[in-house]
Amino acid sequence: MAPNAAAIYPDPYEHYALHNMVNPLDRDLELLETADMADFPVGNASVPVVLSTTNRGASYALSRNPHHKEQFWREYGLRPETAFMCGFWSLCSPNAAVQAKYMEKFWRPLQQPEPLKIGIQVRFGDQLAFLHKADMSPAALLAMATPYFECASALEEAFAAQGQPVIWYIISDSGTFRRAAKDLYGDKVLTDYELQLMHVACHLNDDPSLCKDSKLQAAVQHAVGEMLTFSLTDYHIITQSSGFGRVGAWLSGRWGNIFELAPGAWTTLHVSGSCTNFWFVKTVKTGSSTLTSVFHSICNRYGITWLKTDLSRLAVGVAKPKADQLKAVFDDVAKVTDADFLAITNHMMYKKDVADVFKPTMLFTTVRHPLSRVHSHFIQDACVGTAKQLGWSHLLPHRQEQETGPNFCDTDPRFLEQVLQGDTLEARWEFARSKLAQNYVYEYIKGNTWTVDDAASQYDFIFIAERMNEGLVVFMLQYGLTFEDIVYLPLKKRVGKYKTASDMPKELNDYIMDQNDLDMRLWELANTQLDRKKTQLATRCGNETVQSALATFEQLLDEVVAECSEYVDWYNARGFEEPYTYTGIADIAYDSGNGFRCVQHVARRFMLAGPVQAAAAAADDSKAGEGDGEVQESAVYLKRSLLMPSRDGSSS
Numbered sequence: 001m002a003p004n005a006a007a008i009y010p011d012p013y014e015h016y017a018l019h020n021m022v023n024p025l026d027r028d029l030e031l032l033e034t035a036d037m038a039d040f041p042v043g044n045a046s047v048p049v050v051l052s053t054t055n056r057g058a059s060y061a062l063s064r065n066p067h068h069k070e071q072f073w074r075e076y077g078l079r080p081e082t083a084f085m086c087g088f089w090s091l092c093s094p095n096a097a098v099q100a101k102y103m104e105k106f107w108r109p110l111q112q113p114e115p116l117k118i119g120i121q122v123r124f125g126d127q128l129a130f131l132h133k134a135d136m137s138p139a140a141l142l143a144m145a146t147p148y149f150e151c152a153s154a155l156e157e158a159f160a161a162q163g164q165p166v167i168w169y170i171i172s173d174s175g176t177f178r179r180a181a182k183d184l185y186g187d188k189v190l191t192d193y194e195l196q197l198m199h200v201a202c203h204l205n206d207d208p209s210l211c212k213d214s215k216l217q218a219a220v221q222h223a224v225g226e227m228l229t230f231s232l233t234d235y236h237i238i239t240q241s242s243g244f245g246r247v248g249a250w251l252s253g254r255w256g257n258i259f260e261l262a263p264g265a266w267t268t269l270h271v272s273g274s275c276t277n278f279w280f281v282k283t284v285k286t287g288s289s290t291l292t293s294v295f296h297s298i299c300n301r302y303g304i305t306w307l308k309t310d311l312s313r314l315a316v317g318v319a320k321p322k323a324d325q326l327k328a329v330f331d332d333v334a335k336v337t338d339a340d341f342l343a344i345t346n347h348m349m350y351k352k353d354v355a356d357v358f359k360p361t362m363l364f365t366t367v368r369h370p371l372s373r374v375h376s377h378f379i380q381d382a383c384v385g386t387a388k389q390l391g392w393s394h395l396l397p398h399r400q401e402q403e404t405g406p407n408f409c410d411t412d413p414r415f416l417e418q419v420l421q422g423d424t425l426e427a428r429w430e431f432a433r434s435k436l437a438q439n440y441v442y443e444y445i446k447g448n449t450w451t452v453d454d455a456a457s458q459y460d461f462i463f464i465a466e467r468m469n470e471g472l473v474v475f476m477l478q479y480g481l482t483f484e485d486i487v488y489l490p491l492k493k494r495v496g497k498y499k500t501a502s503d504m505p506k507e508l509n510d511y512i513m514d515q516n517d518l519d520m521r522l523w524e525l526a527n528t529q530l531d532r533k534k535t536q537l538a539t540r541c542g543n544e545t546v547q548s549a550l551a552t553f554e555q556l557l558d559e560v561v562a563e564c565s566e567y568v569d570w571y572n573a574r575g576f577e578e579p580y581t582y583t584g585i586a587d588i589a590y591d592s593g594n595g596f597r598c599v600q601h602v603a604r605r606f607m608l609a610g611p612v613q614a615a616a617a618a619a620d621d622s623k624a625g626e627g628d629g630e631v632q633e634s635a636v637y638l639k640r641s642l643l644m645p646s647r648d649g650s651s652s
Helices: 059-064 069-075 083-091 096-111 138-144 146-159 175-188 213-231 244-250 288-302 323-334 352-358 370-389 406-410 413-421 425-432 440-445 452-457 465-479 506-514 517-541 543-564 567-573 586-591 596-609 611-619 629-643
Strands: 005-008 016-020 049-053 116-122 166-172 235-239 258-261 278-281 305-307 342-344 362-367 461-464
Touching: 059 069, 059 083, 083 244, 096 166, 096 213, 116 146, 116 244, 138 146, 138 175, 146 235, 146 258, 166 175, 166 213, 213 244, 235 244, 278 288, 288 305, 288 362, 288 465, 288 596, 342 352, 362 440, 362 517, 370 413, 370 425, 370 440, 370 506, 370 517, 425 506, 440 452, 440 517, 452 517, 461 465, 461 517, 465 517, 465 543, 506 517, 517 543, 543 567, 543 596, 567 596
Parallel strands: 016 049, 116 166, 116 235, 235 258, 278 342, 278 362, 305 342, 362 461
Antiparallel strands: 005 016
């Protein structure tokens, strides 16, 4: 059933409709703020009761709904902060089985007025806790949960009276973590470390015996029991991407009591120079060529070997590589490089078996708003198709001279004209119905995960095409890199040459959005994560530093474009010969740092002189050196304190 659709139950339950709202997007939840609930979903006004099944909600939005504000505030006497709690308790109460399991052991200790009670909910995710996809020791789990313990200690210091007893009630999807926390903090911790943890969705358990009805019933009872127990604490430290702890916190009826974190959230933002062994999962039409150029720059500067797409270097570009293929490639690579300095940067879907062979310590990827991505992918597909018609083949050796290729879409007017001839509305619809246009980015990056949230949580950094420069600056600050590492020459300039989403009929765009709900959720998550990283960096480094870094980077890019767009002429004028790219292969130049000598020259000059002075040096114009003193001061500060490599190759 599609989101926000409803099905009427058969007799004798015809007074009820089932409403599907699982994994709703933000725009689905916004309906609660605008729609008339008397006829929601539309066409069900005659049904007295609608049962809505959802794992995300926004009941507080009803307080702003023009159709129901009067009911919400006056008739029901609700408030936004208590609406969920009141609705829950009016519909639900713990049965005898739940009370028997939780009353004496958990509810009575937490109902005592003397202790300060702090709830801690750490969700590591289905892949870790139930499918055991990572070998995580108790020490490693405790390290990931350090932010939660530090937050609890801070709350205890701030709100506990002298001599007041303190209880930490801990719930988690990892039994190993529960036991480790109890061993570490002793009697302060109240937790059920003997509980058999399982997922009520049977396919997410690696033990089939857990799917018996009796065990599933017990699992639901314990889920309800732990949520209600969690509600009895005074403060709630919850996992941001999980609804389990949030429900318990909302049931408490408290205000200002919720603190949201993620496992490892504080430690992952420590500035680190360890971006040396990674897999950049290069999705399609998401700005990934720009990022590949950046990653190749990082590899070139720090002695990292990247696995290329030509078959002489990487046989795993096939759709389903076999174990012996992976092992053979890895053995070949191991002869010439250290596995600790290895990167994958090509178009290849993320696969757990590949990751198990190459063991990258970091995962990166990139996303784009699905509507613009799909239309851009259509043009790229048309470019490839036109190139094939003209005799180009991606199977030919890259070093062989070819008269045409997909990149001619950007440079050859005759090629452009042929592509435009095939750009019909019928062709757009046909492409929109293909798998390349339906949640393709999610399918590309998900690996073995089952949900968008779990897929995204695998990645250390997710770039966003619409916020590329902003993401690169945050990435630079987070990993201790320099402007020279992340600067690039933008070359794929198709703006204004081809039709975009704004030129398409609403029906087509709506269809594309309907078919890309998971990609849309992924894009929203990536934006939220980038905002959170910026906020955390601003807290650590100062907001002025982060904003100045972004402004400085934009200025550097302007200078690179001005001086390096005609990089062949620049090379010739200075006596340089090919290669013009890191690979030396013109056919895949866009992925390999075009004109990298020029780009690095401008970046070094920029970093040494400071942004305003660099502009003066480039233009040899005294007026170009005039600028705002505050900008100059910020740039010098950035250059000296964040962006200059030290003798050991790291950044201060």
